[in-house]
Amino acid sequence: MSDSSTIPLKKLKMDDSKVFNDPIHGTVKLDPLLIKIIDTPQFQRLRNIKQLGGAYFVYPGASHNRFEHSIGVAHLAGQLVEALRARQPELISDRDVLCVKIAGLCHDLGHGPFSHLYDQMFIPKVPPGPLGDKMAKWKHEEASVEMFNHLVKSNNLKLDELKLPEDMDFIREMINGPKDPKGGKKKPDAVEWPYKGRTKEKSFLYEIVANEWNGIDVDKFDYFVRDCHHLGMKNNFDHLRFIQFARVCEVEKRKHICSRDKEVNNLYDMFYTRNCLHRRAYQHRVNKIIEYMIAEAFLKADKHIQIEGSEGQLCTLSTAIEDMKAYTKLTDHVFDQILNSSSVELAEAKKILERIISRDHYRFLGETNPEQVPTGESHLQWEEELAAAVPEGGDGGVTLTREDFVVLVATFDYGKKDKDPINNVYFYSKRSPDTAKPITRDQVSKLLPECFSEQLIRVYSRKTDEQSVEAAWKHFTKWCKEKGFPEPQNTPPEVLEHRE
Structure with a gap:
């Protein structure tokens, strides 16, 4: 970890930026504040969490982790917001750019062991206990916000370039979205503006990192190209073209990131790529049963895994979600911990994992x-x-x-259940770059899918x-x-x- 965590950011020079050689995006240069975040135990933890969970047991190349994905998202978030500012500088400030990059970097801090296996297949099946209904409703985005808060506080990070508290609220909202009093998530086009970090004049900024409205965001841009690279598959979507033609337009009293009309087929390729990745990798029939077996082993081992948290409190594999100090220690290594254990209490869980590494899966x-x-x-x-x-x-x-x-x-x-996600995308034309509207199916092609979910x-x-x-x-x-x-x-x- 860097010793610069207590140095005021205003004393850091631009030379404190660092360059990463990324296999996907090439040279990636990150700001000093992002480097300070990377140089913490909470972020370094992501080195030990597989991006694709159990897919590594099916695809030999799927060994990449949340660490490099998060750096890639921060890079693409910076590329998109800077491209928008270059075209429309009056809309975006230096602080906006920095906050968007930080949100991209920290959006996955809350992932548990084997990524979505933990929050989708393990936690929902944990019997109600001291945490009550939280187990059934908990999502990794919620933990990402909690881990971000813990990262800043425990490392005494000086956020001199940010304006508090609105910038911190803005970063949290981009990671998790504002909470609806009824328990859901409010959309940025809600009648009552739901955000605290930025006013509705900046509504388009909430579409960069995690876009709940139409699913077009830099998180997907990175994991599509990164996952395809490691899986040995083709990626038909060109995210650089999207960034090149993206601009902000006002539609129905809200500012949205809009695309050039001729890019509609490129966006259909994006959603088609998503579907192909789910069919061939994320929900591959062997991958899913292996992940099921790992989750089954975690359930049997849950109460017997002891992790020290805040003030010496001991947490289990599931209750660690309530204690970020304990959660920081929870990574994919728990698989080997169970597999190599001689504990009688972990014998059942160990037997399941032994079947996986012996290729004796269900x-x-x-x-x-x-x-x-x-x-x-x-x-x-x-x-x-x-x-x-x-x-x-x-x-x-x-x-x-x-x-x-x-x-x-x-x-x-x-990505939108049985709906066509392009229905929620706005397009502008070369002749009218400041006016955007939806595009109809008959303006695109007669070969579009009729069904969008099965x-x-x-x-x-x-x-x-x-x-x-x-x-x-x-x-x-x-x-x-x-x-x-x-x-x-x-x-x-x-x-x-x-x-x-």
Whole structure:
């Protein structure tokens, strides 16, 4: 860690900026204040959190971490806000630029072990305890704000270039968004302006780091190109073209970042790339069951993992979200901690992780693609139905129970559920650069998707011997017929293949 954390920023020279050689963006130069944030334990922690969670067990190149992604987002946030200022300098101040860069740098501080595995597959399944309903509602963005506050306070950072408290509020709002009294998130186009950090005249600044309105933000720009690079896939979206043509226009009494009309196909490529990444990597059928197994091991190990927090308090794998000192120590290393433990209490969790590294993961039986996944039915109910769906001719001497099945639902969309995200994008023309409006489908192409969302029901077998797997597949086939779902998109010989 740098010893400069207590040096007033006004005494730092521009020579204190540092240059990073990034494999994606090339030369990345960051301001002194951002370097001071990077040189803290809270930020360095991101070196040990995989960007793509369990995908590294499927894709050998997916070893990159949240650390380099966060630096990339800070760089792109600076590129976009500086490009906008170059075209419309009256809209953006030096403090605006610095705050946007800091928000980009710190937007992922709150990720837990294996990134989204922790906040989407582990924390929601932790039984209610001393934290009550917080477990079911907690998101990593909330922890990012708490970790940012902890980072500034515990390292005694001097924020001389910022105006307090509004700039701090602005950074927090860009990371997490303002809280709605009813529990949701308010949008920047709300009737009552919801932000404290900036007035509605600066509404477009809230669309740079994490854009809740249409999903076009520098966070995606970085992870699309970075993930594709490490996964060995093609990225059809050109974020530099978007930055080149982006400008601010006022639409319906709010200032938005708008794009040139000819760039609409580039933006459709962006959302298509998102869909492809989910299909081929993020929700790859083997990746998801491995992440499920890791989350299952975490649940079994939860109470037996002790992490020292503030004032000597001991936290568990889940309750660390309430104590940022303990959370700072929580990284992907917990996987090896469990795997190499000789503790009797961790034996069950260890056995699950041993199956992962031995490639003995739960076996994929197949997937079905119903027109609509039933609502109000739990995965537990489906697993019970699968066990009860005895095929004609019997089980071949194999007895299957609910515990032998795992059901997961994979959702694929363009980022706005079943809606076309381009409906929330405004476009200007070369002749009228200060006037923007939505673009209609018939102005784009007749080849656009008609459906923007679908869900697959995937079924796995915990037992991996051939006889049990074949019996489980027959149960799955029978269950699909009983539910009126399409037949599984697998045949028995494919089911018996061990490696994907």
